[in-house]
Amino acid sequence: MKTTPRQRAAIRLIVIALALFIGQIFWLRTAENGRIQIAVAKGKQMLDMGAKTDRLFSPEQLTAVIPQLNAIQEKENVQFVEAVRLGQSESQQWHCGAECAHAIYYDMTNGGTINAIVNLKTKSVEAEWTDALARPPGSQYILDRTMEIAAADPRVQAILGDIGAANPVMIPMSGWLSDNACRDDWCVDLTFASPAGDGRVFHIFVNLEQGKVARTFYTRGRPDLDVEMPVLQRGAYDDGCAEQDGWSVCWEMTAHDGLNFTDAAYDDILIFSTLPCHILDTSIHFS
Numbered sequence: 320m321k322t323t324p325r326q327r328a329a330i331r332l333i334v335i336a337l338a339l340f341i342g343q344i345f346w347l348r349t350a351e352n353g354r355i356q357i358a359v360a361k362g363k364q365m366l367d368m369g370a371k372t373d374r375l376f377s378p379e380q381l382t383a384v385i386p387q388l389n390a391i392q393e394k395e396n397v398q399f400v401e402a403v404r405l406g407q408s409e410s411q412q413w414h415c416g417a418e419c420a421h422a423i424y425y426d427m428t429n430g431g432t433i434n435a436i437v438n439l440k441t442k443s444v445e446a447e448w449t450d451a452l453a454r455p456p457g458s459q460y461i462l463d464r465t466m467e468i469a470a471a472d473p474r475v476q477a478i479l480g481d482i483g484a485a486n487p488v489m490i491p492m493s494g495w496l497s498d499n500a501c502r503d504d505w506c507v508d509l510t511f512a513s514p515a516g517d518g519r520v521f522h523i524f525v526n527l528e529q530g531k532v533a534r535t536f537y538t539r540g541r542p543d544l545d546v547e548m549p550v551l552q553r554g555a556y557d558d559g560c561a562e563q564d565g566w567s568v569c570w571e572m573t574a575h576d577g578l579n580f581t582d583a584a585y586d587d588i589l590i591f592s593t594l595p596c597h598i599l600d601t602s603i604h605f606s
Contacts, residue, residue: 376402378460381422385437387444388422396427398527400455404439406558406571408579408593413438413445425455425505427528454493454505461527465491465507469523472532478514478521485511488520496524496534504528518542 378399382388392399402422410419418440424433431451438445469475470482479485487510494508495501506526513519518540526533560569560582569582583590 374404376404376420376422378402381420381437384439385442385444388435388437391422391424391433391435394426397433398425398427399460400425400432400458401460402437405436406579408571408581410436411593415440415445419445423455425527427505430503430505430528454495457490457492457507461507462491464530465509465525465527468525468527468530469509469532472523472535474535475523475532478535479511480514482511485514488512494524499533500526500529501533506533513537513540516542 378392381402382392391397400423402420404417405419405421407417410416413419413436415438418438420437420439422435422437424435425431426433426449429451431449432453432455434446434448434450435444436446437443466482475482489508489510491507491509494506496506500506501524504526505528506524509523509525511521511523513521519537520540522534522536522538524533524535525531558571560567562568565586567582567584568580571579571581579593582592584592
């Protein structure tokens with residue numbers, strides 16, 4: 320059947336319109352991915368500010384050293400969260416000095432964390448356990464999915480618009496809500512400065528197990544003050560010892576943002592000791 324010039328023109332118009340429509344969808348999707356990646360990068364930057372990156376391992380680095388961990392990582396619906404080198408005092412019970420790391424995964428199907436203590440020197444798994452009630456710490460490995468879920472939510476779009484242009488306030492962290500599924504599911508709290516500039520904090524609770532935003536809300540805050548920001552605690556202190564007023568004390572900053580006092584003596588009388596200690600820094604004063 321032959322087509323008339325008018326029909327051919329109509330077909331060409333339809334084809335051009337369809338191509339433009341597909342191109343527009345592709346462009347919007349690409350732009351949206353770009354905005355999400357900017358938000359991911361900002362979240363990762365905040366995580367990096369408080370982390371000792373030399374103690375962290377990627378899942379690829381970990382399984383290259385400890386192939387046995389593939390059995391965990393290859394399970395269906397298991398999310399790698401982080402692997403962090405432990406301090407000497409933290410890893411005492413496994414007798415591996417400073418060569419142990421704690422790997423954390425999350426079981427998206429059954430809930431709870433899967434934990435493994437690995438010896439980086441002997442390339443072995445020293446311990447493995449699950450904790451149904453535990454929720455993981457903030458992690459760069461869940462940022463992409465978390466931000467993607469948040470960016471697609473109409474409530475978030477109405478407040479923040481372009482999530483990539485929004486300013487994060489705190490590191491992404493696990494959170495609980497007592498009156499909905501976030502009481503039991505793994506939910507991550509994303510926080511952004513209110514676009515109104517009123518100092519309030521806009522919270523986005525993302526339910527990672529259900530793949531949706533559970534709730535958005537504001538908390539009170541204040542506008543930025545023209546004062547110097549305090550020094551980040553984790554970056555300001557490190558392992559060390561100090562002497563003052565007859566006391567000699569040693570400490571270790573742990574992988575999990577804690578502080579272990581490893582040795583203490585008064586007037587050369589040993590109070591307690593868990594690790595050998597040498598005087599490294601005498602700049603800290605005790606009151």
